[in-house]
Amino acid sequence: MLLSRPRPPLAFSRQRRRLRAWRRTRPFWGGLLVVLGGAELLLVPLSPLTVLVSLGLGGIAAIGIGAALVVAGLFLWFLPQARTYVSVHALLLSVLSFLATNLGGFLVGMLLGITGSALAFGWTPLPDAAADGEDPYGHRPGGTGPRALAAVLPVLLAAVLATGAPPARAAAAPQGPPTAPRTPPTVTTSLFAPQGFAFAGVGEVATADGPLKVLVLKMRAASLTDYRLRTRDGREEYGLAAGSLELRGNVTLYLTKFSGCIEGLLCVTFSPEGLPAPPVIPPFVFMTRVSAEQALVTSDVIVTDGLRLEAS
Incomplete structure (x- = not known):
């Protein structure tokens, strides 16, 4: 008598398809590696290894850079349109961690951040979705889209980096600037x-x-x-x-x-x-x-x- 393999529940299968569709519309693996690299930088100075690694300037820098890398990884997941700039800054932070922290989390966090930012920088959206007029970064029909979280992420990144800069506005140039010369200097x-x-x-x-x-x-x-x-x-x-x-x-x-x-x-x-x-x-x-x-x-x-x- 042959036993048939049990099928997963319908709700679980539907959720798995949604997760796969969401994952394919953004640099998921690059963002995951950047998050893991930032988490490793955060955990090293807070782990029992503090006997070897003092929580001095290197530890404080590791916490700051690690938190920034975690936020950058979330940015890559929920705001893939900005992947070019986020991956460049994540790469710079990963390289900087080698000098500013404990050898970039004993090289592990630095290498994870470099690899993840390289993967995110080289990722491109699905061409068939753009050709069909769909949003290549959003959910397929039936998805809800993390709009609220995507709106909060720029604020979180600005807070972590302590920029104090106003949020970006996708607006045209201000009204009433003076007339510019024919040929810009x-x-x-x-x-x-x-x-x-x-x-x-x-x-x-x-x-x-x-x-x-x-x-x-x-x-x-x-x-x-x-x-x-x-x-x-x-x-x-x-x-x-x-x-x-x-x-x-x-x-x-x-x-x-x-x-x-x-x-x-x-x-x-x-x-x-x-x-x-x-x-x-x-x-x-x-x-x-x-x-x-x-x-x-x-x-x-x-x-x-x-x-x-x-x-x-």
């Missing part, structure tokens, strides 16, 4: 250090030749070292140069192109048509070798050191 700086940096959206500014699409970046303040601005009026080229430039209070940048090296390591280029700026920037992030096409800039206060006008 080029700004270069060896070091760009923003404070309270947030991406306010892709908008338009008015020029004599019509509207110009720009990235709108807002921040409380920004510091630029070795500042250079070059612009052209007919055949003449003019420029401003300063050893340092400080922008303070309600700073808004309208940029058609923005490139530089994050932490001096990862060089990227942002533009309205290509890669948009990340929604929230941690306070310790800076950029080197920055070059930007600046349509407009507004600020309450501008302080310079050694400002001079150059013409050629």
